[in-house]
Amino acid sequence: MPLVSFQPSGKSINAKAGSNLLEAAGAAGVEITASCGGKGTCGKCIVRIASGDVESNSLGILTADELADAYVLACRTTISDTPLTVEVPEQTGRKGGKFTSAAEDSGLIRQELFPRNWQYNPLAVKWCVSVAEPELEDGLSDLDRLTLAIQKDWGKDEIVYSFEVIRKVADTIREDAGNVTVTMIREPGRSHIIGIEAGNKTENHYGIAVDIGTTTVAVQLVYLPDGSITGTRTDYNDQIGCGLDIISRINYAAKKGNLEELRKRVLTTINKLIAKLVSIHHVKPDDIYNAVISGNTTMIHLLLGLNPEYIRLEPYTPTILRAPYFTAAEVGIDINPQSWVYLSPGVGSYVGGDITAGVLCTDLATPGEELSLFIDIGTNGEIVIGNCDFIMTCACSAGPAFEGGGIKCGMRAALGAIEMVDIDPETAGARYQTIGDVKPKGICGSGMISLLAKLLLAGWIDPAGKLDRSRESEFIRVEGRSAYYLIVPADESDTGKEIVINEVDFENIIRTKAAIYSACSLILDQVGMSFADLSTVYIAGGFGRFLDLEMSISIGLLPDLDRSIFKYIGNSSLTGTCMVLMSQEFREKQLDIASRMTYIDLSSDPGYMDKYMSALFLPHTDSSLFPSVKI
């Protein structure tokens, strides 16, 4: 019975190997909040494993950086047979800030978005077979005997071997008396053998789900034998150095050599994230035999080195929307080079596989008569609306503000990001909360929304986003024609520098929210409906764990509707990608969604610019659209 010590209280208990860490804490008298009751969804029972080994499945509720820093959810952690030191953070910073107070179980990359019933069926499966000994004059080659062994279990389908497998067959089948594990991909009428290992290696079987955003890239490592998420890592897309948005990337790609540079940059980002995951979790890259990648159409073109020019030029034609399988070696992903890589299908030049993956997590995937709206807030904002009769989609150029791009002290939702702010109405001073409760490094999207709304509600900025220069505040500073707001003084910040936000930043954020809101409004117009007709609004995006619904409505990012119809589903592209990774059932459903979606080009709609201009106010020029927002 290993000793489990909790810090800073110093309490400890001898717990059984295999017992639950949250329960052990309770038995030791250590109070850990778990408002979901230990279901692993509220994310409140976060603790840090300072020393010792545990088995944990935090399912992506925690951010990648938290996981990397040994944070786990106590309720999802099993004690092993080594002594354990557990740090219990103060819980104060973790209250409030949730997307809706009712939705206690909202998380980030969430396996609970999976439908209840589905068949585990990844593209590549591992299977152990026993190959017969060679016999004199039986006329069978090594490959013939291996084929017979596979066909005995899987039927008479044609067996196709990759070159690398053939090169290993002779020695591998002789290493462990004919016992080999093959990695196979089954297609109608034929099975492809893409891996062979001596002995039973079916337990060494991982997959990766990759979401390539214009600004942020996320990689999730999945342990396929039980479908659990081993870990998730996110980082900025290294292509940012070549332009912040899609159009500037396409323009950059036009010069000789630049397309290849862009390809290498995104591969560098992906491969670094994979390298971190496999290193932390002690996984061999060669054991990763499944990969699914989603991204907007331009990101996929750049990943494959395809000329993106025709995406930008009328009639906006991409080279591919549905790609065949490529090998990891062809694409350049550092997993088993024989692994097939599947790319989520796109719908148009501006609605890509990230959206078909995201929609997979919503009721739009199994539509009834009720109308649903799906909003993916990224550097490109994509909107999907539909029910059983139709699915329509459009895109708008939101910009990277909510991911920290183009904002002076902006950052993505990672450790140290300010994710929630309160404003003292008298002094304008900020109280803030950071991801991980560490010293602040910058402000992420959810923090910006919170800050902007609170300053607005307290009257420190006006509906045009200008700071109030008329009232005295040590936090508002004027420099020439512009002013900025001090969120964190230098001595409190992690970097030793002030964390500020200026009026140019406010303009950026307002343009972003205006683009999203007006796109939603326009697509409803186009289908002859209004916001009031909506039964559900799904919000997807990389805001971290929380998105403050009230504040999002207050600044006019989201429409002023009954709060209960909103569902924040985090990085739904990554969740959907992970679903496709785990089961071909989801892959087929995603293909069906893609084929049913109709793309609308907003830029050709004469009403768009009017709607956009009207939305460049907080919350809107037409305040009657936001009756519950009192300024």
Add this chain to the structure above:
Amino acid sequence: MPLVSFQPSGKSINAKAGSNLLEAAGAAGVEITASCGGKGTCGKCIVRIASGDVESNSLGILTADELADAYVLACRTTISDTPLTVEVPEQTGRKGGKFTSAAEDSGLIRQELFPRNWQYNPLAVKWCVSVAEPELEDGLSDLDRLTLAIQKDWGKDEIVYSFEVIRKVADTIREDAGNVTVTMIREPGRSHIIGIEAGNKTENHYGIAVDIGTTTVAVQLVYLPDGSITGTRTDYNDQIGCGLDIISRINYAAKKGNLEELRKRVLTTINKLIAKLVSIHHVKPDDIYNAVISGNTTMIHLLLGLNPEYIRLEPYTPTILRAPYFTAAEVGIDINPQSWVYLSPGVGSYVGGDITAGVLCTDLATPGEELSLFIDIGTNGEIVIGNCDFIMTCACSAGPAFEGGGIKCGMRAALGAIEMVDIDPETAGARYQTIGDVKPKGICGSGMISLLAKLLLAGWIDPAGKLDRSRESEFIRVEGRSAYYLIVPADESDTGKEIVINEVDFENIIRTKAAIYSACSLILDQVGMSFADLSTVYIAGGFGRFLDLEMSISIGLLPDLDRSIFKYIGNSSLTGTCMVLMSQEFREKQLDIASRMTYIDLSSDPGYMDKYMSALFLPHTDSSLFPSVKI
């Protein structure tokens, strides 16, 4: 009307462009022998194009080196619109020496071995399609529109694109108003697109047939639109530096790094031959989209970098006998890297795809009740016997003697090789004939057979292969216990050195012929038949244009049977490989042959050594087996 001049006669004529060169020679009063009547099969109307351009299809009747040196068959050559200088060699050296006097039309690599009726159907076909223009909001990617264009002509099969094609699609379909040529491979239910070019490029379509022998490698370039042979080149397998026979190569491969060296050596040979062919014939390697390779099982393993060790060790198990398709890039062949490479199927560790390709040129491919014997005389000798009821095969280690290996002045059948010898019974002096009628460089297999037989018949060597030291001759020289025979004095040879053959060489040649004869005899025993039961005997091998039947029987290489049942079919492996290249009909027939063949392991037969020892005499220890040979 271009002027055509004939040398050395100086006669000339103004001929029409497009007219036949043999006819033009006749009109100019230049006598050129064409005993087959201009059918292109006798090989006698050989001339050399000293200057000017012609269109010629010499169909492999000429050796690769002859073709490279601008020799053509006049009957198969069409005059173009440039002035022409034609060298007409003296015809004397070309008389006699044919395999049988009756078979005037015997050649080397011979398209006339093809069955009369067959369907042109190479693996990869080129097809020109017209891709529709992109339209706004049609929801179709470039690839979608290309797929629709292909499916319009070829039906609704799934279309699978290679990565390299996808990378080129966008720019290629916009280059010539949507007209593109795709290179496609059709499989049941799906077509693979492995190439795309702007405009109609269906005329740029070549294939290569490759025969990898232990000693000699041959590459044939085929123009697929009309199935004509553009050229053929042969060279020594560069692996010779690592051992002369299969077993020594396998032993060599066992040391670290050596397997890769062997792979690179044979690739170097193949790629040099391809480079020569494409350079001479002005073909772009990227226009070669079809490749078929045949070789013995060890050669194929070494080409693919597969460990050959288990071929040598009981129970003699190869890694593969039937390979899936690989790409040229995977194998390392310098043609279009997307080209699929097909490997002829093998039967066992010692009967490979070269034999199934060779049998394809014989009546064994469409067997009736009559019994046929197929003998492929190479470094490994392979024997096939069968009729409609059965096909059996065995192999013997003949050694590389007939290809020049292990023989002091030996060489393969190339320009300057002594291919026929006459002996003056009195002086023992030699008169010889070389390939190309140039100064002699060495002696090839057919020359060795001729020389050995003539010395035997004239009494200058005894049935054990020892030179007669009792009679005086300036051509027989004794050094210690051994003696050698002077074929060509130093001042007559191309190298300036004497061309000789010694008693160790004779022993080598006798061992080779004994291995072949005893294997034939044993396989007949095993099926309960005798030489007298045979209806046809096919002789295959790289002897150059001719193999002297009488002389082959005189030394006991071939059985003493009615001469009319023998058919010399040259490099049948290359011919069969070329057939498979041109039509999938032959590929299927070859697979059927391979599956019907039963392999017999001679080494396990207790009678083999007795038969072999008895055959180590000229013609045989039992002279009653060779009644027509009078010594």
